[in-house]
Amino acid sequence: MVAQLALWKQHFPEFVNQNDKxxxxLMESAMLVNLPAGQQVFYPGKICESYLLMLSGSVKAQIMSADGREVLLYHVRAGDSCVLTTSCLLGDNRYPAEGFTETEVKAFAIPAPVFHRCLGYSAFFREFVFRSFSSRLADVIKRMEALSFGSVDQKLAKVLLADRSQTIHKTHHELALEMGSVREVVSRHLKRFESSGWLSMKRGTIEIIDAEALGQVIDGTYES
Structure with missing residues (x-):
């Protein structure tokens, strides 16, 4: 319990600072779980049994499109809660999508009965859950809007600039997943971006050379 309390203090200090029995x-009931990379966390139709609070690592939530493509919904990273998990617990529904660990993951798993009890009796926890849910849901809506509207060039430029890093360690397939597209289309547009001098591609990495031009593509103001 001492070790877990240290993790609460490190990752969710606001929980520890409350004078709330x-x-x-809830913190005493939380189970520390460790999952390897590539493990399925949930799938369509699965009953939601726990509320997860991420300590480290990354989980991706995705759905399959009608034509069999994987469409990324969002990532869950350290300090986050999963919007689908929250939705299923609040509505007593089953998961409508699937989730996989992208890296090794460490998280607190709070059993559903404890989650519901604390939601009813702790004003702090209730506010935390709904604030996190609202924020994450807004992110998902923005992502769906980005996937639904705009050209392939605009979607690709947004994904490339999203991490605000000059070096991107992602494969063409991973970029396609984030865009809701297919690898062949992404590869074709990346090669065009490279020929324009906006980026440089190496095996497993993409170097951003002209972020300003990519930003103009997003805004629709780039003039060739």
Whole structure:
């Protein structure tokens, strides 16, 4: 329990600082889970049994399109809660999508009965859950809007600039997943971006050379 309390203090200090007996019981009930990379966390139709709070690693939530393509919904990273998990717990529904660990993951798993009890009796926890849910849901809506509208060039440029890093360690397939596209289309547009001098591609990495031009593509103001 001492080791877990240290993790609460490190990752969710606001929980520890509350003078809330119900919240203390929640922290005591939380199970520390460690998952390897590539493990399925949930799938369509699965019953939601726990509320997860991420400590480290990354989980991706995705759906399959009508034509069999994987469409990324969002990532869950350290400090996050999963919007689908929250939705399923609040509505007593089953998962409508699937989730996989992208890296090794460490998280607190709070059993559903404890989640519901704390939601009813702890004002702090109730506010935390709904604030996190609202914020994450807004991110998902923005992502769906980005996938639904705009050209392939605009979608690709947005994905490339999203991490605000000059070096991107992603494969063409991973970029396609984030865009809701297919690898062949992404590869074709990346080669065109490279020929324009906006980026340089090496095996497994993409170097951004002209972020300003990519930003103009997103805005629709680039003039060739």
């Amino acid at each position: 119900v919240l203390e019981q």
